[in-house]
Amino acid sequence: MSSSPITTIVFDLGGVLIDWNPRYLYKQLFTDEQEMESFLSTVTTSDWNEEQDAGRTIAEGTALLVAKHPEHRELIEHFYGRWPEMLGGAIQGTVDVLTELRNSGRYRLYALTNWSEETFPIALEQFEFLHWFEGIVVSGTEKSRKPFADFYQTLLTRYQIEPGQAVFIDDNERNIHAAQAVGLQTVHFQSPEQLRTELAALQVLA
Template sequence: MTTIDTIIFDLGGVLIDWNPRYLYRKIFKTEEEITWFFENICTLDWNDQQDAGRSFAEATEELVLQYPEHEVPIRAWYGRWQETITGSIPDTVSILRQLKEQQRHRLYALTNWSAESFPWALENFDFLHWFEGIVVSGTEKTRKPFPDIYQILFNRYNVDPARALFIDDNYKNIVGARAVGLQAIHFQSPAELRRALAELGVAL
């Protein structure tokens, strides 16, 4: 087993509790209405374009023009985006803290996040400053699972993918990470993450 010297964390869904349903439960009456809206109006593919650098304003106006009858919930996506985040995921932050205190691994973050809203995260989550570096998709104008964003992190921070471990809750990003030579853990819960780290020889 290759010794792991670098651990790379995703943020939303791993360390930060982000879920658009938190906001849209205040707007729609049922989960079914929310699901329909996400599948047909504010879709994941649409949101991905903002993560890859498109501006909130351009994305919103394009969708409002296309679906004027849904203007209010469309504008809420970015007008009230802070309501999609409830805080941190404390047990995962605890794992990150232990890794930081051990000083056995280099720690980085690789996140699909808009460049417009990420400064807010930096101001509100102190643990983001524990990383040696963070690669933000919206700043780089590309996103996971495309290979170029992983390569940006490798090149910028001199990371050897064969000695690095990546953690993400989105399985597509896990597939992308493995394709560029990273070992990867598909995040399900903090408890399962602890077990998976132990299996890879990362003792906490």
């Protein structure tokens, strides 16, 4: 536990507060689950998706992938064409934690997210709690993303956050290590219950 009082809580969004998973869409498009998993792991890969998160346009990303895998054109085009169907809803247990933190009035609340600038407005419209944050730093807007240090630094500098007094919550261990490297305290999110326990240990929640 830090000797400095914690003043700021920074949330990742996808996988922490919002249940996003391309399988929600592609289970409707494949009859064979193994074929679906193969498509997601070799065609619409996480590396490809992260380039859109880092600022590449959806049109460019889609065109590049279709050129590489023309036999999968329609399935590739559905990735962003039917993107809202990948949203599974809020992770309510984490929203409850966020609600408690907000109601306490003790903390500055921010979000740091890898998200395409073109699809993020859909989430903003769908999830009211996204409007509770003092600020959200979106990778697609900044043209950088986690785990790159400059992306974390954008948050810290823009909102004058002292990293030793802030806790960063993310479900991706890679992003947790990067946050620690810039001096942030961290919680590697695994479940709302585990998050609540770890925040209690940090004396953030009762």
